[in-house]
Amino acid sequence: MKVVCLGSGNVATHLASAFKASGADLIQVYSKTLANAHALASVLNSQAIDNLQLLNREADLYLISVSDDAIAGLVGQLNWLKGLVVHTSGATSLSVFEDQGISHYGVLYPLQTFSKSRPVDFQTIPLCLEAGTSEDLQTLHLAAATLSTLVYNVSSADRKLLHLAAVFACNFSNHLYHLSADLLARNHLSFDLLKPLILETAAKVQSAKPYDVQTGPAIRGDEATMNRHLELLQEEPVLTDIYKTLSKSIKKTYL
């Protein structure tokens, strides 16, 4: 399988590398910044380009992994391609491809958080697929199955909900980790002390429902402890706001 990668960010890097590792031929990397295209292309042993007219016409799969607001502009310039063109965005509808004259198109959304420096095991990453026709979906399925054992058909509407749920479960949780690390650092305490707790909290919900394993003062209705916490936070308006908002939601959940 010949693959062209459009984009050079975190998702592009991990996805293109995973295709390469699964045996695909990564023939080109496009970025509007040639240096960025080069950085990824050198790892993948492929050609770096910054001009869409140089795109290889023989590829089977074109992966668009650019920022959400750049997808539509790129799609509008790809109507001459014959291979399958997919974007990898959770928040962008399949309809971005409609009426753009692209023959074969779809979505391959890997539901994971990527950092360039950290390797990930693609086999355990859910891949959410959608395509313009059932034939294109089947082609995409075959390609995705070379990367992961967790391949799902997900509509644009459902994918947007998944993306939103992922913001709560991942982006917001990571920010809470940061806020707690920062609170500890400002008091000369090590974040290392919290790491086993963070890992166990995430490990627990792999088998239990989060609803069933909630702990802490809010679910116990322990107002004395919550008031002491708010006292500790009296110079911290942002943390106070978050503490109150989430505690209120916990109390409401278990009313």
Added chain:
Amino acid sequence: MKVVCLGSGNVATHLASAFKASGADLIQVYSKTLANAHALASVLNSQAIDNLQLLNREADLYLISVSDDAIAGLVGQLNWLKGLVVHTSGATSLSVFEDQGISHYGVLYPLQTFSKSRPVDFQTIPLCLEAGTSEDLQTLHLAAATLSTLVYNVSSADRKLLHLAAVFACNFSNHLYHLSADLLARNHLSFDLLKPLILETAAKVQSAKPYDVQTGPAIRGDEATMNRHLELLQEEPVLTDIYKTLSKSIKKTYL
């Protein structure tokens, strides 16, 4: 070492079981509800009591693992004990023991989230210790080191901060997991799809700083995606409030 456990909840169960597994003799379990004392005592092969006057006077260590607001009342009735009396609360100061006539006292706070049905590896749980005298601290250190390799001396003030940070990192994260699971369930989508993401998010910060691995629309300043998310949440005032509060904090953090 002879240990008496006062309390029969999650922390009591895990801590007493860990002492038992490390070779200690769990001679008694006290609970004001005898059936609860029996339930734990039967696992530990120890005596169940619901009357403090029946407490064995020969124990080396008395573990008070009851709800925070019950600690002071219990401590007031234990002034005749000669062994080391410790509570296990993150949010309760060492001073709860002062002027109560107890000879030897301290705190053993395991920084972890416990559910009765889920086994935990105590060796990797940070144990935060404090005691009334350096001799008692040394005794407590020897006892704690039989359970975990991560034993720290932590003052009451620092322990309260750790407990507060743990609420952000653990209790609030778990609630976010629940909110996302609930959002998916109401839309007939499986929470399984988010599980690898949740685990990876927690695994990432075992080696990276949470500040450095933040992802999502808020850190990108991607207002278009955030507005689409808020549209999806327009019938969900609680989720909208949390989404706005946490996104605002992320944007402020990376200004």
